[in-house]
Amino acid sequence: xxxxxxxxxYVWSVAAALICTLLRALGELYLPTLMSDIVDNGIxxxxxxxxxxxxxVMLLVTAVVGVVGILGGYFSSRVAAGFGRDLRSQxxxxxxxxxxxxxxxxxxxxxxxxxxxxxxxxxxVIIIMLRMMSFAPLMFVGSLILALAKDPPLSLVVLAVIPIxxxxxxxxxxxxxxxxxxxxxxxxxxxxxxxxxLTGIRVIRAFNRTExxxxxxxxxxxxxxxNAIRVNQIMAAMMPxxxxxxxxxxxxxxWFGGVRVDQGLIEVGDLMAFLQYVMHILFSLVVFSMMFVMxxxxxxxxxxxxxxxxxxxxxxDPEKPAQPVARGTVxxxxxxxxxxxxxxxxxxxxxxxxxxxxxTAIVGSTGSGKSTLVNLIPxxxxxxxxxxxxxGVDVRSMSQEALRVRIGYVPQAALLFSGSVAExxxxxxxxxxxxxxxxxxxxxxxxxxxxxxxxxxxxxxAQGGTNVSGGQKQRLTIARALVRRPEIYIFDDNFxxxxxxxxxxxxxxLLRETTNATVFIVAxxxxxxxxxxxxxxLDEGKVAGIGTHEELLRxxxxxxxxxxxxxxxxxxA
Numbered sequence: 204x205x206x207x208x209x210x211x212x213y214v215w216s217v218a219a220a221l222i223c224t225l226l227r228a229l230g231e232l233y234l235p236t237l238m239s240d241i242v243d244n245g246i247x248x249x250x251x252x253x254x255x256x257x258x259x260v261m262l263l264v265t266a267v268v269g270v271v272g273i274l275g276g277y278f279s280s281r282v283a284a285g286f287g288r289d290l291r292s293q294x295x296x297x298x299x300x301x302x303x304x305x306x307x308x309x310x311x312x313x314x315x316x317x318x319x320x321x322x323x324x325x326x327x328v329i330i331i332m333l334r335m336m337s338f339a340p341l342m343f344v345g346s347l348i349l350a351l352a353k354d355p356p357l358s359l360v361v362l363a364v365i366p367i368x369x370x371x372x373x374x375x376x377x378x379x380x381x382x383x384x385x386x387x388x389x390x391x392x393x394x395x396x397x398x399x400x401l402t403g404i405r406v407i408r409a410f411n412r413t414e415x416x417x418x419x420x421x422x423x424x425x426x427x428x429x430n431a432i433r434v435n436q437i438m439a440a441m442m443p444x445x446x447x448x449x450x451x452x453x454x455x456x457x458w459f460g461g462v463r464v465d466q467g468l469i470e471v472g473d474l475m476a477f478l479q480y481v482m483h484i485l486f487s488l489v490v491f492s493m494m495f496v497m498x499x500x501x502x503x504x505x506x507x508x509x510x511x512x513x514x515x516x517x518x519x520d521p522e523k524p525a526q527p528v529a530r531g532t533v534x535x536x537x538x539x540x541x542x543x544x545x546x547x548x549x550x551x552x553x554x555x556x557x558x559x560x561x562x563t564a565i566v567g568s569t570g571s572g573k574s575t576l577v578n579l580i581p582x583x584x585x586x587x588x589x590x591x592x593x594x595g596v597d598v599r600s601m602s603q604e605a606l607r608v609r610i611g612y613v614p615q616a617a618l619l620f621s622g623s624v625a626e627x628x629x630x631x632x633x634x635x636x637x638x639x640x641x642x643x644x645x646x647x648x649x650x651x652x653x654x655x656x657x658x659x660x661x662x663x664x665a666q667g668g669t670n671v672s673g674g675q676k677q678r679l680t681i682a683r684a685l686v687r688r689p690e691i692y693i694f695d696d697n698f699x700x701x702x703x704x705x706x707x708x709x710x711x712x713l714l715r716e717t718t719n720a721t722v723f724i725v726a727x728x729x730x731x732x733x734x735x736x737x738x739x740x741l742d743e744g745k746v747a748g749i750g751t752h753e754e755l756l757r758x759x760x761x762x763x764x765x766x767x768x769x770x771x772x773x774x775x776a
Contacts, residue, residue, distance in 0.1 A: 223275030228341035230268035235479035242472030279333035287326035302518040312395035321504035328501035343487035346480040364452035372492040375441040383500035389427040524602040527594035531559040531690030531721040538589035564732030567741035611684030615695040617676035619668030625660040631687040647682035
C-alpha cells in the first residue's frame with residue numbers, strides 16, 4: 204500500500220500497538236488452558252485450593268489482557284488519527300500546488316470527498332488492522348496449534364470447517380468490491396449536486412428551478428442509497444451463512460468430542476479448552492469477514508487518494524529559478540495557448556510589451572480570450588507556444604512565489620473569505636498595518652461603506668462575502684491588491700459591478716497609486732479604457748488591433764464596432 208509511508212512517523216506507536224496485541228493474544232490463548240486445569244485437576248479432584256489458585260491466575264491474566272487491550276486501543280487510535288491528519292495535510296498541500304488544469308481535471312467536489320471521506324475510510328481500516336487484523340492471525344494460528352496439541356483427530360473437524368467458511372466469505376467479498384468502488388463515485392456525485400445547489404441558490408431561485416434541483420438531489424441520493432442497500436443485502440446474507448457454518452462446526456466438535464470423552468481419549472476440561480480454541484479460530488475468520496466489509500471500500504478510497512498524490516502538476520518551479528530585477532515590464536512574445544482538450548487555441552500569435560507607468564487595456568467580445576491572456580501572466584496556465592516574459596525573463600524560469608509576489612491580481616469573480624475586513628485585505632500583504640489597509644480602502648472607494656460597518660475594518664465578512672453587495676465585494680478585492688503595492692496590477696473586468704460615478708472616482712484614484720506600476724485592465728465598457736496608454740483588441744483569440752483609443756477608432760474595425768455598440772450617440776467624457 205503506497206500510503207503506508209505516511210505511517211513512518213508513528214513506527215514506535217505501531218510497534219507498541221502490535222506488542223499490546225501480541226500480549227493480549229497470548230493471554231487469550233492461555234486462559235482456556237487454565238480453565239482446562241481447573242476442571243481436570245481441581246473440580247474432578249475436589250481440590251478447592253487448586254481451584255482458587257488457578258482462578259486467581261485467570262483473574263490476573265484477564266486483568267493484564269484488559270490493560271494491554273486498552274493500551275493497544277490507545278496506540279492504534281493515536282496512529283490512525285495522526286495518519287489521517289498527515290494524509291489530509293499532504294493532499295491539501297498537493298492540491299494547493301495544482302495548476303488550474305489539474306483542478307479542471309478532478310473537480311472541486313471530488314477533491315473535497317477525497318480529502319475527507321476517503322481519508323476517513325482508510326483511517327478506520329488502520330485502527331481495525333492494528334487492533335483486529337494483527338490480533339486475528341495470532342489467535343487463528345495459536346488456537347489451531349493448541350487445538351492440534353489437545354486432540355489431533357478432533358482437529359480434523361475444524362480443518363474441514365475452515366475451507367467452507369473461507370469460501371463463503373470470499374464469494375461475498377468478490378461481489379462487494381465493485382459496489383464499494385461505485386459507492387465512492389456516487390458520494391462524489393452527491394457532493395457535487397449539494398455543492399452546486401448551495402452555491403447557486405440565488406440562480407436556482409431566480410429561475411424557479413428549486414424543484415429541478417430537488418429532483419437532481421433525490422436522484423443522486425437514491426442512487427447512493429440503492430448501492431448501499433445492495434451492499435448491505437450481500438453482507439446481510441453473509442453473516443447468517445457464516446454463523447451457520449460456525450454453529451455447525453461447534454455442534455460437530457461437541458458431537459465427536461463427546462464420543463471421545465466417552466471413550467476416555469480426551470478429558471472434559473481439554474474438550475472445553477478445545478471448544479474455546481475452535482471458537483477463537485472461527486472468530487478469527489469472522490474478523491476476516493468483517494475486513495471484507497472495510498477493505499474493499501478502503502482500498503477504493505486509497506486508490507482515489509493516491510490518484511491525487513500521484514499527479515505531477517504541469518506548472519512547477521525550475522531547479523534554479525531566475526531572479527530578474529524588479530521593474531514590472533511584461534512582454535508577450537508570439538503567445539499561443541490552448542485549453543486542454545480544446546479543438547481551437549484560446550489565444551494565437553499574441554505579441555506586445557507593457558511597461559511600468561503604462562495602462563494596458565484589453566477589450567473584445569465575450570470569449571475572445573481577455574481573461575485567458577491575463578491569467579498567463581501569474582502563470583495560472585503555461586503557454587503552448589511562445590513566451591510570457593516579466594522583466595525580460597520567461598515566467599517559466601522564475602519560481603511561482605517570486606513571480607506572483609510582483610503581481611496584484613483582482614479576479615473577475617470577486618471572492619472574499621470568512622473573517623474580518625482587515626484579514627481579507629491582509630491576504631494581499633500579511634504584515635499590512637491598519638493605516639495601510641485604510642489607505643487601500645480609501646483608494647478602492649471602499650472606505651465609506653466599511654466605516655459604516657459595526658466594527659469598521661474589524662467587522663466580520665461572511666463566507667463568500669454574502670453580507671456585502673457585489674460592488675462592495677469588487678472594491679474590497681481591489682483594495683486587497685492595492686495594499687500589496689506590486690510592480691504589476693491585473694484588473695480582470697472588476698468595474699462591471701460599479702456605477703459610472705464610483706468607477707470614475709476609482710479610476711482616478713488608481714492612476715495616482717499605480718504611477719510606477721504596469722497595469723492591465725480587462726474591461727467590457729469602452730468608457731473604462733478610453734485613457735489607457737495601450738488598448739489591445741482581441742477577436743477570437745487573435746490581436747485585431749493595438750493602439751490608443753483615437754488610433755483604434757481610425758484603424759481597427761472590431762474596435763469601431765465595440766465603440767459603436769456602447770457609445771452610440773454619446774460623447775465620452
